[in-house]
Amino acid sequence: MHLIKHAAFAAAFTLSATSSIAQEVTLRFQHFVSPTSANPTYFMQPWADAIEEQSNGRIKVEIYPFMQLGGSAPNQYDLIRDGAIDGGWVVPAYQPNRFPEAEALELPFMTTKSAEEASAAAWVYTQDYLMDDFQDVHVIAAHMHGPGIVHKRGGAIETVEDFAGLKLRGPSRPATMLLDELGATPIGMPVPQFPEALSKGVVDGGVITWEMSPSLKLNELTDSHTDVAGDRALYNLYFIWAMNKDVYNGMPEDLRAIIDANSGMMASMWAGNAHDTGDAVGRDVMIADGNEIATLSEEETARIVALGENVTAHWISEMNDKGFDGAALVAAAQAAVADNIADE
Template identity: 75%
Template sequence: MTFLKTLSIAALTTALAAPSIAQEVTLRFQHFVSPKSANPTYFMQPWADKIEKDSGGRIKVELYPFMQLGGKAPSQYDLIRDGAVDGGWVIPGYQPGRFPEAEAMELPFMVTKSGEEASVAAWKFTQKYLQDDFSDVHLIAAHMHGPGLVHKKGDPIEKVEDFKGLKLRGPSRPATLLLKEMGAISVGMPVPAFPEALSKGVVDGGVITWEMSPSLKLDELTDSHTDVAGEKSLYNLYFIWAMNKESYAKLPDDLKAVIDANSGEMASAWAGRAHDQGDVTGKAAMEDAGNTIAQISVEETARIQALGEKVTEDWITEMTKRGLDARALVEDARRFVAEGKS
């Protein structure tokens, strides 16, 4: 009788504990850069830590850099959609033409040089225009980085004519369109391929942020870093932080609420702010290396802006032919950026 009573108590204890055990989950998120770069340091890891804390330890988010769980950076969206990973960081522009509406946020001189401000605008734009585009993943954040600038071997850029014939890496279709308009030979490639392309002379340089410079060894592989004048960024890149829909759906409601509370405009601004933080240290590292830090004059920047406006108008024409209300996309993107300016 004592044995049966003990067995019954043990069974009851196990039954009561089972739901709690079943609700503990590990989510595997993947990205394609160094864990020491700005977004993983100032957003991804703190976000993962906050998810674990807010869930009372019931959700653990594991971060895998350099695509350690498999696949290449351009395939990240599909890896998340198909459940190869639970979530991760995506640059939609790595698949040119697939998410054309998102390109509106990446057009030349569209956003300010504040990653945080640009990211708030990106989230608002996403809410209005991109819900259908990303309907097969669970969207957590949509954000942008800080100012994109030109990093190259040799002397800095001083005028538009200096771009002529340069082989420059571009991360997205709008960026490569602008480089071509300025006379450069644009070479589209994801960020992991950039250092090797530089070291082998495949490219003379490229456009990317300050914050990525140290992890890509641009202090060693390039000599100069050139930004444009004014408050607007030469170019920018649109990102999403997303989950597999099934991974999200199978969470109990209280754990879904934890993800939800760390999603949206708040998370988007946080991700953009991470790039702003990284830009400060990245620029300092290039200065400490003795590289040339330069800014194109106001007059030459105005010439580049005029070329950028041509790229934008050509984009509007192209996308209108594809059936999009492209001018509305551009006008709303500009409106959201203006609303977010501090």
Template identity: 70%
Template sequence: MTIKTAAFTLMAGLMASTAMAQEVTLRFQHFVSPQSANPKYFIEPWAEKIEAESGGRIKVEIYPFMQLGGTAPEQFDLIQDGVIDGGWVIPGYQAGRFPETEALELPFMVTKSAEEASRVAWEFTQKYLTDDFENVHLIAAHMHGRGLVHKKGPAVDDLTDFEGLKLRGPSRPATLLLEKLGAMPIGMPVPQFTESLSKGVVDGGVITWEMSPSLKLDELTDSHTDVAGDYSLYNLFFIWAMNKDVYESLPDDLRAVIDANSGLETSAWAGRAHDLGDADGKAVMIAAGNEVAEMSPEMTEVIKAKGDEVIADWIADMDAKGLPGAQMVKDARALVEANKGAQPEG
């Protein structure tokens, strides 16, 4: 073999290897900082795992801050319509479109462990939400960690402290609870929260520990108040999904890589990311000298009673829509109990 022939053979082999390594490129996007908990502890590691287990044949590109276009409330349609290959979705940002997801977002429904709540989310999805998400390929369904009240001024200590407060709410159940508590709820996606706080549009809002640093809540708020006990004041339901046609167009072995990184344990992984982020975020707020408080058990029971009113109203609303509201609440609570203390497989 001549030197020229050998060089040509080597170059052809390298070109074939490169083509094999970049067989599929998937573009996923989300709407928060890449340093937020879910991107940092789940989305980016998930992408790296997909690339490694596909032998480099799948390349996953992650775009934060909706860099591929659209807004956070439009994310589901961007995936469904093939504008992007996949992404992170909060169904509750489109109020009324996915009403069954609200069962897990109701007050004091899930525990403060995002990992436990995310196992519940996946199992509840398999029972009630497969039709809602039939036009996308679902990879994970999960919840974030405990939801707290973050506000300017001192911590919430009594029901009267809510009166007249303009508080950001992320979902319909959360805003309904805030209204019951006497606050003035303002629904908005998370990317708008920082600017709204800085301009005085809101006095605070309900959100997690983990999102606090990226939203500059150490600078823009003074106090962070949780409820007592094991159950979260509120929570939010998410999905990690990809375009159905893109998924189905993959070769069988590459679909198998996606499948191996989907489902119950992947959902739990997404939840675990929020638990890790909550610890990080709380530490930042404490280091800033902000007030970190927990309501008394007595005050928590008062708020829980208001939450029960929200749940009763929600059940009546679902019944009016022809949906089994009471049964969904019953099943959600049963799944929460069944998943307490659940551990990762393997």
């Protein structure tokens, strides 16, 4: 077991000298994007406000953007585990091969284009397969973002052949595996590095959501935005919203209950819905600025789906070599997605 620094744990609390009933807790959560982007706007801050309101102010939640408390996006999980921060937003894919089972949800065309539906599936899959991986932290929510879109300088993607030679940013192993299969040169990087890489010509574009586009200034740094046809996402990315385990366990029972009431499936779907809301807003910004908005034909999408199946087959083989049942993980992710598609 990893030993939590007691000093960091103690610093999270301000205790009343009179009674435990008056105890106040300040929780410092951190993320790595703009506070105006979708998840902070429509989930993180409302979540923090709900915690404060429901605790009658006994819990104060402070949200710090842009990694203001220190560290980098890839080591966010360790910052939470070690008590450097009380909680935060984690992309497990930013540490390749550390949480391999989570990648099943990130495979090509695995999820629908509804982040809320995908996030419901993510919570189910997390409960069944990932809680051992995340046993060093207290998981509040597990969610996905909306569909990944190809954003690039120059004209929109029209055929698979248009990917040839493009240097494209990808956020995860499954995403970069797909870009490689498409003929692009994939460059893995966390989202905070993407705008600078674009402005310096390190990449020609990349894959990311509509909702992140305005805060990353993709309306200025790129010219076109291409989605695939159909109701499935080209790729997706898996996140957890988590807090330090000792901080959570050290809270009074009634205050833990407030965290619990804002955790699990409802919080996961809330986070997903935040991305759906932000996707609509982000797409409108790109349109308003005159950027080219395109959707691949069904025929070209079918070609990409076939290449995506190659990625999934390769991933299954890799997982088998690591001692996992890759096909079973893919089937479980597919079942979680199928079971959480909203009725029309």
